[in-house]
Amino acid sequence: MLRYIGQRLLIMLPIILGISFIVFMILDLTPGDPARIILGDSATDESVRVLREEMGLNDHAIIRYFRYVKNAITGDFGKSYRSGLPVLSELKARMPTSFKLATGSMIMIIIIGIPVGIISAAKQYSLLDTLSLTSALLLTSMPNFWLGLMLMLFFSLKLDLLPATGAYTWQHFILPSITLGAFGLATMIRMTRSSMLEVIRQDYIRTARSKGVGEFKVITRHALKNALLPIITIVGMNFALMLGGGMIIESTFALPGIGSLAIQAIRTKDTPIVIGAIIFIAIAISVMNLIVDIIYTFVDPRLKTIITAENVVK
């Protein structure tokens, strides 16, 4: 197992490098001279030229990329053009907010999505089933920032129950978490439902029922355990989606997280921050995928032998 994790981490390396290369090259096309951005419009051409030389901006993009990677290995992701602070410390300062937001959404998805999906499957074609499927369809069809605006409109502006923007108390995270998790909630309901429906039709469920196991126990003990695999996939996938979608939600609710930092940096052409934030998110996604794969092996021990067998072949 440890060897498998090590191997997976090794595979992550070229992917992260590839991402950083693509993102670096794409953002290199950004118009505007960084030296000019740092010094401001009032600076003389001479001082801009000196700073360009100092920052090595006159080198070819490939050379600059390798220099970036070399520095990044030692934890130096450059400095923000705007604030002058190191990118890493800016990201670190924003991390807790993004993490809280993602965790809040995850919790909501799990505690609402799984039970609703199970009930939908257990009572297929009932009113509740139709209702949950319709709301799932609606939730997947709306842009999440719009849902955020609607929640803000009703719970903050009209009813004055919850704060609309900022990140001061845990209440501030309720609306953003619901908003960010809405899409994931919908996929979770659908996935849990269809995964459960498949399992419920299996022979061993009939066996359990016929030997007199109560319906509740059949669903929670016998069926759910076997339906769990696709559900875990959804959890992992959503985490990745949420980190990307967090950009918009954080900006909508004015939460000082990594996503809103990135959007702000894009607007102000603060390229080091943009690259740093995107690489950070990509790493978070890769790690999350790895964790999901490891959890798989605990839920379904059969996969463990496959994974170890693959290792031997490789």
Next chain:
Amino acid sequence: MTIGNSSNINERKGKKRSQFKAIWFRFKKNKLAMVGLVILAFLIAVAIAAPVISDYEVAIKQNIRNRLQPPNKENIFGTDQYGRDIFARIVFGARVSLFAGIVGISTSSIIGAVIGSVAGYYGGRVDNILMRLMDILMALPSMLLAISIVAALGAGLTNLIIALSVSYIAQFSRIIRSSVLSIKNQEFIEAAVACGTRDRRIIFKHIIPNAIGPLLVQSTLSIASAIILISSLSFLGLGIKPPMPEWGSMLADARSQMRNYPYLVIIPGLAIILSVMGLNLIGDGLRDALDPRLKD
């Protein structure tokens, strides 16, 4: 010999048509999918007939004296804070969203199909290199990739379409590759190879047409998600440049007025939901029609 051959071809054509018929038959029975089709047809009609239904001038011309009018007889959806008619902006916004979504995803699916089929058909090193590249693209959520492309190129319709097409390539190439892998070893491909058919012809005439089902489903669903992506980018001020009417940028404009004029944010949102839902319903219906076993 020749007779047998031609009748064979006829038989094949007949079979193809009936297969299409069977899919359409199953699709038609799916009420939700038909609702989706009606919604999409309606929206496309609105987008095409936009200049007839409304006037582009009304959609972009500011008229401060007539600002923030709630829905009334003259402006059935009301006017925004610049006095522009919301109905006209919604109608012309349909053009932008549908056009950018369809063009972006079509480009993406064509490029993805070529990459995926080349990778799947040749296998080996070509496959390895192409798929590792796609892995890298897959590791970035399409939202992130699109945002970084737009950040570099700047806002605007063309750049938005470029960003969309790049962001979705990886998904399409993956899907096509896996269908190609399952088709590649079937007898009719073997037969084509035995006849000395060139690779390019095999890929375009025999493999891609047989792998088109999953591609079609994914394209429909991707257009839906692309419409959300377009509106999200415009909401952040990174998508369509004003004054071009776009649903997401309408929402961004309306935000500050939301408390007193909720219709400003509700109407564009409903337009987005309607179009995305229509496409999602069609996509789900197509998937069920192509492979009835998959249905829940």
